Amino acid sequence: MRWSGWLCVAMMGASVAAPISAPAHADPLVGAPGLGDPYYPLDGNGGYDVGHYEVTIDYDPPSHQLTGATRVDAVATQPLLMFNLDFDGPEVRMVSVNNLPAAFDRNGEHELTVTPLLPLLPGLPFTVTIDYAGQARNAEGAGWTFAPSGGAFVAGEPHSATTWYPLNDTTLDKATFTLHASVPAEWEVVSNGVRTENAVTGAKRNVTWESHQPMLGYLTTVAIDHYSYLEQRRANGTPLISAFAPNAERNRDTEQRLPEILDFEEALYGPYPFDTAGGIYVDADLEFSLETQTRPIYAPWTDLQTVVHEIAHQWWGDSVSVRQWSDICLNECFASYTADYLWPERMDGKDVDADYRETIQKYRADQKFWDIPLENPGVGNEFTAVYYRGPLFLHALRKQLGDDVFFAAVREFNAAHAYGNASMAEFRTFMQSKSPADLSGFFDAWLNRTTLPPDEYLFPGALRG
Template identity: 85%
Template structure:
């Protein structure tokens, strides 16, 4: 995710006191061995996700009518039980549920809490065995303004939001710890277009309906999926290796086409840093709604109207940091945003535009060293509600200082190795710290503590390591 410049400035300006990282109340212990837990006990969002099963694939079918915002949906979830289950939960706060089946037999269900859909199969599920859940639902979807469905001014709509958005349009196990492949089948009136993530395998018109299928073949998290409906025009390109690049532009977003023409160049740039592009398709979705952020939806980011070249570089860097390698917990958010911000704000200007980023680093430190609010929120474990703050404006400084501490050869080889080792999975900040320490001949404990855990400026030895020393 990249926030608009005005939003970032407002965030920094609003920070007036050092917050204590917020830990949400944990999920009460589940004492019934045949009931899946209602959450995964993430320290910030303990009721997100569910226990007792692993999702393998989502097959989402939706019929959407733009004038009325009516959605009719059916989602099939292929999963594997990890314990005996007489009851389990899905995360869903979308339209009214009409029917649920498990292994094609009717199942009882109950909606409760903020987003819980509790399912009771007719026959209990056995551990280690696959099962299928189908949920049918229908109703009007509400405009959540960046936390799920968002209406476009011309009548279109799209889904975007982090850390949650998928629950607004299909049921799932909504946790970073359970990635799955994803297929979307969408029907809309013939004059509308539908864009999603992955590879487009169908786009046909039958009668008054357009029927579109998008397939995401590599595992994906819920908030990194999307459906976008508008009168899109397309830009179709290919990388030198044949990877298809499909980008879509809402009617008032055509001005971004020139930037998106540089997508092959941006992918090549990021690939040289972090290893082979991890997916089989790429592109972008340029919306024209009033949105304060752009989002790294997997393979095809959603771009707000204010999008510029650094924003595209940022979201493409997320395809490695956030999409392929995802956080274990939301307290690890620096892995996503620190790297995406460093790539766009430091590495691209340095390598592609010839900028002196060492000088820019020193200038930023001089400007903010004596500004307490600049250092108030720690980079590691910033606290619930503070995830999307310091990682943007201080994260690049941390990584640049780490690079200078280690030297270019060690730093760039290590971050590439770390990303490759965790591809299509999860990683944490403690794991990143341990890995980088294993590549360093000197003890990095003080460096990491000063930059990641403290809420005061690091001392000179950590602010100006290596060639940053004047």
């Protein structure tokens, strides 16, 4: 995610909030209603692991009427008399488990509690189907967002998916994803992955998008508008489909550089992890752009730097995802460093060492700049310091280790965790394994402290002098 510049600066003074304790849950026959993330303890659900989502929706833009049927293919990880899904969308009309009717109840902020007719046994696959219908709710950047054109799209981090389909909404349960969408024939539908159907029959357009690599809920999207398309291919044949809302055509020149951007970042972080790429350029009052998998959502103010940032997330955030939201630096520190330092340095010949020193000098005495830690910034502060101080941390680490070691190590770390999860603790341990020097003081000063790091950590290696 990349915020508009003014908002990022405005958030620098945010205070640190204490993590929330996870709720206790001890019933061995009931899936836990949350997985205890310190920031969002009721996100996700226990007792099962999802393999695939098959989401079918019919959406009418003028009325915002949404009719959906979501099939969840999962495997039970414990005996289950009852389990939960996360859902904050329209009224649920029917739930079935293994094609048998199931009882259900909606409770809490986003819980859909399901009681199957027959118990589920550990290690065995099962299927849940949920039918629902009602008006989509305009969440303005935290789910459905309505555009001035009459179109709509879904975007938001850390939450957005629950507004349009039921899921296990946790960083710890990735799954493949298929969307079947029907809209009036004059509208277009864009989503993640590869488009395998786009056909008009009578008054309806039916579109299917398939994501073959696993993904998290907030990285899924559906976007409906009068889109025009830019279709490109990388030299290796990877198809690139980008979409532009009626008033977003001005971004077409930037998006034409997508093959170049992918080549640049692939050289840094290893092979592009997905089988397609692109972008969705919306026309709405959106304060952020978001790394929705394979096809980021771009706000109207998007520039080249934003595209470089969101494409870096395809490696850092999408393929390799955080274990908990306190690990957010893995996502945002790398995306910001790529866009703010590596691209200007390698593509534009900029002296980023000089930029680094100037930034340190500018904020050396500004306590607000340092008062949110990069590791475990606190609930509500995830999207603050990681943008403006994260690039400084990674540049200092690069100078501490040297270019050869740093770039080889981050590439190896990313490959080792591809399509899975990683934590800041794992990153620290891995980078330490590549250095003969003890990095504990360096990491503590940069990641855990809320004061200016000592000069020995501010100016390591080539930054000295």
